[in-house]
Amino acid sequence: xxxxxxxxxxxxxxxxxxxxxxxxxxxxxxxxxxxxxxxxxxxxxxxxxxxxxxxxxxxxxxxxxxxxxxxxxxxxxxxxxxxxxxxx
Amino acid sequence: xxxxxxxxxxxxxxxxxxxxxxxxxxxxxxxxxxxxxxxxxxxxxxxxxxxxxxxxxxxxxxxxxxxxxxxxxxxxxxxxxxxxxxxx
Numbered sequence: 061x062x063x064x065x066x067x068x069x070x071x072x073x074x075x076x077x078x079x080x081x082x083x084x085x086x087x088x089x090x091x092x093x094x095x096x097x098x099x100x101x102x103x104x105x106x107x108x109x110x111x112x113x114x115x116x117x118x119x120x121x122x123x124x125x126x127x128x129x130x131x132x133x134x135x136x137x138x139x140x141x142x143x144x145x146x147x148x
Numbered sequence: 149x150x151x152x153x154x155x156x157x158x159x160x161x162x163x164x165x166x167x168x169x170x171x172x173x174x175x176x177x178x179x180x181x182x183x184x185x186x187x188x189x190x191x192x193x194x195x196x197x198x199x200x201x202x203x204x205x206x207x208x209x210x211x212x213x214x215x216x217x218x219x220x221x222x223x224x225x226x227x228x229x230x231x232x233x234x235x236x
Contacts (some may be wrong), residue, residue, distance in 0.1 A: 143153050145180065
């Protein structure tokens with residue numbers, strides 16, 4: 061069986077995620093085996109947590125979260141600096 | 149009418165987004181008026197595109213995308229460097 065690169069895209073099925081699914085598909089080659097995983101499924105959400113996924117869409121290549129999708133999510137200090145939590 | 153800070157959270161309703169909604173709510177104060185916007189709605193997705201939202205969840209404060217949510221999304225060069233599109 062020919063070796064394949066396992067590419068998983070964690071998606072919530074919205075426009076932003078769907079656009080990335082198409083973008084990754086357009087980049088792929090015959091060695092790239094792409095699976096789109098639905099974050100609304102509990103088992104997928106649990107795996108996303110283990111992988112450290114904090115924002116979507118997220119691309120995982122051969123079990124590793126791509127660098128451009130890692131260390132994402134909100135930053136409380138940034139939100140506070142923008143005013144969140146400060147009485148007007 | 150007392151001034152309020154308009155905080156909008158663009159969400160796709162998955163576990164990752166829901167966690168951030170709770171996190172922002174826990175940071176908020178009486179001046180913070182929080183709205184959760186469903187990215188599955190076309191009008192919301194269209195507005196997200198205008199705001200430059202490339203990943204979710206995304207926090208917009210008084211109409212401006214928070215810095216920690218800006219310039220996100222996948223990076224093709226990073227994905228290529230990780231192997232996407234390269235025949236094995």
